[in-house]
Amino acid sequence: MTPSRTARIRALAQHDVAEAQRALSALLGDLFEMRPSNVRINFDKYSLNSLNGFFEDDGNAYFFKFHQEEREEAMTGEYYRAEILSRAGLPVDQPVHMSAQPGEQILVYRRRTDPRFSDVLFALDAQDDAGKRREAVLAERDLSARLLEVYLETLHPVTVAQVAAEPIHRLFHERLVDADTHSSPGGRLADFYVGKPFIFPGVELDWDRFSRLKFVINGQRYVDSVGELFDAAAVRLRPDRLADAGGVVAHGDAHNANVWYTAKAGRAELSFFDPAFAGSHIPTLLAEVKATFHNIFAHPFWLYDPTTATEAFRARARLDGNLLHVDTDWDLSPVRRDLLEVKATALWRPLLLELKRRGMLPADWRAVLRSGLFLSPTLVMNLRAGARSHTPVSSLIAFSVAVMVGSEPDAGADRVTGFLDRIDPERA
Numbered sequence: 001m002t003p004s005r006t007a008r009i010r011a012l013a014q015h016d017v018a019e020a021q022r023a024l025s026a027l028l029g030d031l032f033e034m035r036p037s038n039v040r041i042n043f044d045k046y047s048l049n050s051l052n053g054f055f056e057d058d059g060n061a062y063f064f065k066f067h068q069e070e071r072e073e074a075m076t077g078e079y080y081r082a083e084i085l086s087r088a089g090l091p092v093d094q095p096v097h098m099s100a101q102p103g104e105q106i107l108v109y110r111r112r113t114d115p116r117f118s119d120v121l122f123a124l125d126a127q128d129d130a131g132k133r134r135e136a137v138l139a140e141r142d143l144s145a146r147l148l149e150v151y152l153e154t155l156h157p158v159t160v161a162q163v164a165a166e167p168i169h170r171l172f173h174e175r176l177v178d179a180d181t182h183s184s185p186g187g188r189l190a191d192f193y194v195g196k197p198f199i200f201p202g203v204e205l206d207w208d209r210f211s212r213l214k215f216v217i218n219g220q221r222y223v224d225s226v227g228e229l230f231d232a233a234a235v236r237l238r239p240d241r242l243a244d245a246g247g248v249v250a251h252g253d254a255h256n257a258n259v260w261y262t263a264k265a266g267r268a269e270l271s272f273f274d275p276a277f278a279g280s281h282i283p284t285l286l287a288e289v290k291a292t293f294h295n296i297f298a299h300p301f302w303l304y305d306p307t308t309a310t311e312a313f314r315a316r317a318r319l320d321g322n323l324l325h326v327d328t329d330w331d332l333s334p335v336r337r338d339l340l341e342v343k344a345t346a347l348w349r350p351l352l353l354e355l356k357r358r359g360m361l362p363a364d365w366r367a368v369l370r371s372g373l374f375l376s377p378t379l380v381m382n383l384r385a386g387a388r389s390h391t392p393v394s395s396l397i398a399f400s401v402a403v404m405v406g407s408e409p410d411a412g413a414d415r416v417t418g419f420l421d422r423i424d425p426e427r428a
Contacts, residue, residue, distance in 0.1 A: 255295060
């Protein structure tokens with residue numbers, strides 16, 4: 001299949017920025033009958049599967065963004081349904097121009113001077129400031145309160161067909177399986193990891209060995225290996241298995257690089273943009289998974305800033321039979337711990353309580369959340385050292401965090417079990 005124009009532009013941007021910008025100018029002109037000038041691609045650490053930047057037309061300044069997924073040219077269905085979120089009452093920036101054609105899915109916004117919430121939080125990761133942290137956490141609490149209202153208002157029984165039609169599966173199950181046979185391993189799992197080398201400080205492994213090892217992180221042993229976690233996700237996150245907890249209206253991919261932070265007198269406000277995977281029948285248990293992982297457990301630094309993480313933290317591995325022992329001093333920063341508390345108390349727990357009250361909470365809800373949290377980092381980018389931007393240190397931290405969120409510990413507790421216990425509707 002011939003690559004789409006967005007695919008070609010994304011590829012060009014890796015080695016010939018000027019030519020990519022010229023191609024992008026032509027595409028914007030064709031799609032929106034504009035005459036773009038000063039087109040500039042923004043090389044942004046958060047744009048793992050997308051491209052964004054700025055241009056001008058007729059004296060006005062614009063911001064553009066597009067996603068470009070593998071095999072997107074063959075995909076059907078509408079994208080970027082900002083009106084779904086707006087009708088439900090969620091704060092969402094509406095594009096002034098939009099193309100929803102597969103392979104040419106682009107949003108154009110009026111350019112804003114507000115920072116993204118991701119940039120505000122990165123600054124707090126780097127240097128904590130109690131006052132600014134409080135403002136950020138209050139803004140998150142306000143957004144979580146509105147999200148909860150919308151989730152509870154829109155929660156409804158769904159059919160398998162309704163769930164299967166939602167684009168959110170492109171962030172999870174479709175990255176695990178072969179596009180033609182739907183078998184696993186396929187997709188990014190096969191492209192990123194199967195048959196590949198894994199290089200960590202102190203240990204080098206092939207996929208066959210690495211995928212079967214049990215992790216022991218700072219003395220805490222985990223039940224499932226990386227291979228077992230991928231296998232479990234391939235089964236439980238199949239679209240036909242996710243109708244059991246109903247569906248909601250949701251953004252689906254609300255990591256904080258898709259959230260504006262608008263400072264106001266007294267209290268900052270957050271608003272969404274780029275609803276590439278929004279929908280009306282998003283599986284309830286997946287609706288907030290990406291935001292929970294990417295806005296909390298992906299930080300500080302290791303996912304989006306591997307070089308910074310390598311300078312800031314230590315990590316070392318050693319083998320002991322079928323155990324991979326990891327010693328690291330990585331941990332959540334104060335602002336991420338505060339955000340986790342907000343997610344637990346202001347959103348996840350009341351949502352799960354309502355699912356339980358309606359008889360819609362699956363017995364294995366923890367496993368569903370863990371599978372989604374595990375796939376969020378492992379298939380958003382290649383975590384192997386040297387494959388993209390990861391170093392041996394950041395790669396080891398990456399897989400350790402992925403195992404921590406994906407697997408129950410063999411005994412005892414950690415930050416993730418504490419979070420899951422806090423949101424468990426069976427617990428007082």
